[in-house]
Amino acid sequence: MALKVTHAYVKAFAARVVNLPRDMAIDKRKQVNTLRDRLKSHIAANPGFSLVKMLHGGSVAKGTALRTFNDFDVAIYVQRDDAPVEEAEIVEWIAERLREAYKGLLDPSQITPGTHCVNVYFKSSGTNVDVVPVLYEGDPDDRGYLIAKEAVDRTDWLLTSVRLHLAFVQARKNACPEDWAQVVRLVKWWVREQNMSSQGDKFRFKSFMIELVCAHLLDTGRVDFTDYVGALEGFFDYIVRTELRERIAFDTYYSASELPKERVGEIEIFDPVNPTNNTARLYEDSDRVRIVDAAEVALDAITEASFATTNDQAVKCWQAVLGSKFRGKE
Ligand SMILES: Nc1ncnc2c1ncn2[C@@H]1O[C@H](COP(=O)(O)OP(=O)(O)OP(=O)(O)O)[C@@H](O)[C@H]1O
Ligand SMILES: [Mg+2]
Known part of the structure; x- marks a missing residue:
């Protein structure tokens, strides 16, 4: 009889190849x-310092990181009234504040402003932390305006809450x-494979x-996540x-009536917070078609x-x- 690929095989593969081992995750979180x-x-120690707090909101915090991950995403909450009005200056300004706060711990050269975030680099471990600004006015759920890093040529400020995402x-x-x-x-590993094999x-x-x-898929009960073969399928x-092309949205933090009436994108997957x-x-549309085509290949396989x-x-x-x-x- 032929041996089928079973849930147990996929699970063992995930443990061996995909997942970030627990001790590594703990170590990284410590940094x-x-x-x-x-x-x-x-x-x-410095009342009136314009940076309010820091919140780790990336995949290592969420428990969805891959073994191959390299960048931490950290939100830095900035008192809105204190930040420079000129958007272009904000990242540079935050880098300066962070150099001040980390004096003695980090060399100023380890803290460098990028386009939409400040990069903090730990030489010893090679860990890179992307510090993304959030303009904050004291919302109890940590809502604030997050600088969007995907936009290359423009700055987008998205009202959202990394804490509520967690x-x-x-x-x-x-x-x-x-x-x-x-x-x-x-699934993230599958995306990674698409990138490894694509020119x-x-x-x-x-x-x-x-x-x-x-x-x-979980909320609607469409997929049984306890069987990895069936879940991927x-x-x-x-x-x-x-x-x-089906709109995806959640009514946890807002009601469905607040969503746009018209279609607003080729793919619509709404932030659960905004x-x-x-x-x-x-x-x-070309991105969407590419995802659908790749999913079809995977499903056929x-x-x-x-x-x-x-x-x-x-x-x-x-x-x-x-x-x-x-x-x-295995
Ligand atoms: N378009 C967006 N709108 C609102 N918040 C976002 C958006 N994109 C990212 N975020 C916030 O940033 C966090 C990090 O998401 P992102 O997709 O960058 O990667 P990740 O979960 O860290 O995964 P990995 O780094 O392993 O690819 C999200 O959990 C969310 O809080
Ligand atoms: Mg990340």
Whole structure:
């Protein structure tokens, strides 16, 4: 009898290849915590310092990081009235404040302003932290205007809350412990494989968008996340069937009536915190088509694998989805 690729194989593959090992995650989080704690004590010692607080909101905080991740995303809350009015000056201005706060801990050259964020680099570990400004006016849920880093030629300020995003993700993790986040990581790995094997243009499918699609599939009960073979099949099937043209939104933090009446993008995946923020606003139709096509290839491969008559055949099919490191047996 042919050996099928099973949930157990995919799970073992995830543990060996995809996931960031726990001790590594703990170690990395510690570095970000050092930055946060240092800033906190500097703020306490310097009343009127314009930086308010720091919040780690990237995949390592959410538990959706891949083993290959390299950048931390950290939000820095800035007192809105104190920040320079000129947007272009804000990042430089924050870098200066951070150099001041981290005197003795970091060399000024380790803190460099980029286009939309300040980069903090730890020489010893090679860790890079992207510090993204949030203009803040004291909202209790930490809503503020986040500088959008995807826009190359313009600055977008999005009203959102990284803290509520963390809570949103945590709620899905609570509803489906281990498995929901694992499927998110497997899908992110698939995106990574698309990029590894593609020449030319980047295959775009932002991690946050993947989390939101997976949250939608969990919330609506369309996919059983506890079986990774079925869950991946269900994810790709959803993309292929809807062609990613179905609007995705959540009514956790706003009511559906606040969403735009008209279509506002080729792909519509709304920020759970702000009904006017389409997280896919920078995606064009060609990006959408590329995702749908790739999902179709993946879905076909998974289907083919289920009919394979040898283990080798089935594994080959899965390698088209999860890359050449995929093995039938661990
Ligand atoms: N378009 C957006 N609108 C609102 N918030 C966003 C948007 N994009 C990113 N964020 C915020 O930034 C966080 C980080 O998301 P992002 O997609 O950059 O990567 P990530 O989850 O860190 O994954 P990885 O770095 O592993 O690819 C999100 O959890 C969210 O809080
Ligand atoms: Mg990140």
